[in-house]
Amino acid sequence: MTANQADVRRYRPRTSVFWWVHRRSYLLFVLRELSCVFVAWFVVYLVLLVAAAHRGSDSYQQFLEWSSRPWMVVLNLVALAFVVLHAITWFTLAPKAMVVRLQGRPLPARMVAGGHFAAWAVASAVVAWIVLGGW
């Protein structure tokens, strides 16, 4: 760098704290990042459920009563929405990261994503079947 270049005053724009509200893709990205908090909440909720079930019937009933309070229902619905967003964006990303070949030719991105969504649907159906008493 020459002395002249060093003397020139550069303008360095600052990134606004709210940079993510001005563009839909940025907003969606921040919501997706935020969704990890709700994923963590569901892990905690599951641990609390298992602990309550382990302590016995009374404790489990108390847990169910606590879970049916309106604020808990609202919290879990919001958490569910964020976890669904997290899952959809994650599976949509899969074809970006994976190049799957069939007989030497790369599979189209929608087929790779479709495979992930199908596996997700099957896993969810199996869990629903177990939870709803099919097993």
Next chain:
Amino acid sequence: MPDTITLQVTRYRPDADGPPTLQEYVVPLREEWAVLDGLNYIKDQLDGTLSFRWSCRMGICGSCGMTVNGDPALTCGTFLTDYAPGPVRVEPLANFPVIRDLVVEIDDFMRKLPEVKPWLVREDGEALDDVEFLQTPAEMDEYKQYSMCINCMLCYAACPVYGLEPDFLGPAAIALAQRYNLDSRDQGAHQRLDVLATAEGIWACTYVGECTTACPKGVDPAGAIQRYKLTAATRTLRSFLMPWRAR
């Protein structure tokens, strides 16, 4: 269609005090005119002090990237009629220091680019000039889209991670590293791993995806980064489980 359109152009004079300001110019609105033609009209007919970069006018040199109505774009490929009746806001590329008016400093990228060794690396001692390396069309297709990068910096301007963490290697540098990693003639992938698989490399990317949206040449830097994340994770796992096979 109106005969004229207003361009609101960023003016920044480093020798004067104060932040950049917007200055309005009225230019002819012609069907075949891109934003760059409007800027050249200003420079030639209205105000010779306006500074901006341009060269080829056909989307090859990558010089004329600017922010047009908030989006990073090559001004030679962005037509005024698409913004009629206007006004059209023309600003310098985001996330870079501004030298003057619409000219930004890209020294940071120029320093980072050679770190990823964007050239064919051979480790078998063969001099590149002395040997012919044959390549099938399928092998070329592996890396071809990444070789289309023209270093226009639109992906860096679109990337909020680069704006927030200037140490991030950035989309184009990583895509160009992948261009050589995926080339059947190259043997330098493991040399690039030390630069790419770092907190300032691929792991800084949180996949916003706007780099791919902004790219005027159809390169998919976001895809290159996500793909390399999988490669790096697999290599790390393999070197942990099978250290005798690690390079």
